[in-house]
Amino acid sequence: MSKCAFLGLGVMGYPMAGHLIAAGHEVTVYNRTAAKAGRWTAQHGGRAASTPCEAAQGADFVMACVGNDDDLRNVCLGADGAFAGMSGGAVFVDHTTVSPMVTRELHAIAAEQDKGFVDAPVSGGQAGAENGQLVVMCGGDQSHCDAAAPMIAAYSKLFRRIGDSGAGQIAKSVNQICIAGLVQGLSEGLAFAEKAGIDARAVVEVIGGGAAGSWQMVNRSETMLADEFEHGFAVDWMRKDLAICLATAEESGASLPVTALVDQFYKDVQQMGGGRWDTSSLLKRLRAFG
Structure with missing residues (x-):
């Protein structure tokens, strides 16, 4: 079992993070609206953090499912961003649908810091997230995709690496x-x-x-x-x-x-x-x- 962080508890992220904790992983969540993170921990257990950086500290894997390119940059970068809290060797798994451009940008920054970055957008909608039946298409280094696969299995029915960074998007x-x-x-x-x-x-x-x-x-x-x-x-x-x-x-x-x-x-x-x-x-x- 692994220590995970999940950033973004919208209609997709909320149940996805729940599947992770149900699978036995240790999960810390972050949401821009803190009250929703509080509801999640009341329902599932785990812990809520006040910033992405705090959520990512000590995590083996950091998952994100936010809104757009700017939202993703905001949860990754800066003093409060997840990258600042992640240890070397940790892997960031982005489930947001964003541009290949921002994916490759963040992949390069993560690599400079000895961190993995996998673009892993999903298909299957809210029902797929709730039922743990999402389809996940991934881009990134093979070793990082392989490492993240057991985590992603908690909420997916199909996981496939398509190619290098950006290929999932x-x-x-x-x-x-x-x-x-x-x-x-x-x-x-x-x-x-x-x-x-x-x-x-x-x-x-x-x-x-x-x-x-x-x-x-x-x-x-x-x-x-x-x-x-x-x-x-x-x-x-x-x-x-x-x-x-x-x-x-x-x-x-x-x-x-x-x-x-x-x-x-x-x-x-x-x-x-x-x-x-x-x-x-x-x-x-x-x-x-x-």
């Missing part, structure tokens, strides 16, 4: 690109069925077992048809992720025309007041605008 971008196109296609299909006056639920039942079937169809079509959009990853966070995808594509010369278009559709959803709706709310946009 690029894999997560691929994930978000695929989701954006799938959800828009499903939304258009359901809207088309409704406009044509046929039973959309019957259509889903028939085509779901064929080539058109997808996780999105199985898990979101019913709530979409019921006009319910409080069941998953928020549009605001999806737009943050798609901005990373589009910026990385610009740097690498990749073409993402569908992703760019769907990003603008999500902008429409935000303007409808749906920034906290889940990503399947693209159907709501179609119902509103045709």
Whole structure:
């Protein structure tokens, strides 16, 4: 068993840190809102720290799941940052979806300090975090990924090193690109069925077992048809992720025309007041605008 720190107790981090302590690891948590860290320790045990530096002191592994590039830099760097508290040989595992640029920047700083840094974004949403069934795609040195694997196993069903630093974040971008196109296609299909006056639920039942079937169809079509959009990853966070995808594509010369278009559709959803709706709310946009 290892001594771990977990930084960031949002909808993903809160249950992920809980799985670590349930697996027998010694866990110290940090959250920007201290009251949430207090609730976590009351529920799970462990200890709460007042700064990332304090949380990281003596830890073999420091996990983070925060908001964006700036949030990640803030919990890593500076006098109160985790790097200042980590010992040589400790490994930082970042589960935030951030840019490959900041990942490589922090990987280089960690290496200069004899510390490991693994980019390990996740897929599976809140339900995956709560059930310990996340998919984790990693980038970084092989030895650091191997060392972190037993910790990550506490809340994942699949862990895979993709390549060097930043590769995990690029894999997560691929994930978000695929989701954006799938959800828009499903939304258009359901809207088309409704406009044509046929039973959309019957259509889903028939085509779901064929080539058109997808996780999105199985898990979101019913709530979409019921006009319910409080069941998953928020549009605001999806737009943050798609901005990373589009910026990385610009740097690498990749073409993402569908992703760019769907990003603008999500902008429409935000303007409808749906920034906290889940990503399947693209159907709501179609119902509103045709």
